[in-house]
Amino acid sequence: MDSPHGAAVKAEDFGLKGPRGWVFRGIGVDAGPGSLIAVEGPSGSGRTCLLLALTGRMKSTEGHAEVGRHRLPKRMAAVRRIAALGPVPGVNDLDPALTVAEQLREGALLQRRYEGPVRALLRPRGERRTSTAARIETALAAAGLDLATLPKGPRTSVRDLERLESVRLSVAIALLGSPRLLALDDLDLKLSDAERAEAWDLLRSLIARGTTVLAVCSEAPADATVLRTVAEATTAAETEATAETEATAETEATAVAEAADAAETDAADTTESAESADPADSADTKGDEDALAETGRA
Structure with a gap:
């Protein structure tokens, strides 16, 4: 597998509004290929939805973004082809x-x-x-x-598997497609300080190979380009949960159908x-x- 060339990630006034309010808004970033991008913010502030939106899995409603020269939300399918999901709880859990x-x-x-x-x-x-x-x-x-x-x-x-081993396995599966952008959710969840350091070192090694990495975390390292999400209102957590549930249901239904067809073939x-x-x-x-x-x- 050749080292992929990372995808540049740009966004301006990027936002998503759900039926109960804003999930995230006002996101701006300009990160070149092979960058480490960290999404930092409290739980319920739209971090996961931002990750899904930047990888073409969820449609934004305000502003625009560009991933590998593919403009969002217009070219979501094109972004999905170059962006792979590592561990994202509730979306692509290991079996x-x-x-x-x-x-x-x-x-x-x-x-x-x-x-x-x-x-x-x-x-x-x-x-x-x-x-x-x-x-x-x-x-x-x-x-x-x-x-x-x-x-x-x-x-x-x-x-x-231990938590860090599960992360590594999910990353390995994502890398099978040689993605230009790799996205991970809750990277530092349930990891000790030493394990967190190992996880970030893993992502830095992927960056050295040329892959752009987008990671949701509770605390970003100093060498990352940081995107911070802030809960817009008391309903923000509910809005994120609703959006994630809808995205999860669609993703799981597609995966089940694909797996069944592939298994038969x-x-x-x-x-x-x-x-x-x-x-x-x-x-x-x-x-x-x-x-x-x-x-x-x-």
């Missing part, structure tokens, strides 16, 4: 019923089928498997997630992968890699 390898395989399958070039679907099965394994390996390395350190390697259940590949997987847990790093390659085949 606790899956193993890490299964979660990675699902992410790779959906990305290849719905975001990758059509010609990729026409390649021979073996070539697709090799490409998928390589993309997963590269994304894991970029996210700093070493499967060999997990309790059961790639067969570790998602529900057993790729049933033969899935069966072959399951039959060829080693039932025993890996005892060393090589075993972990083999298990991931088997489970991650598409």
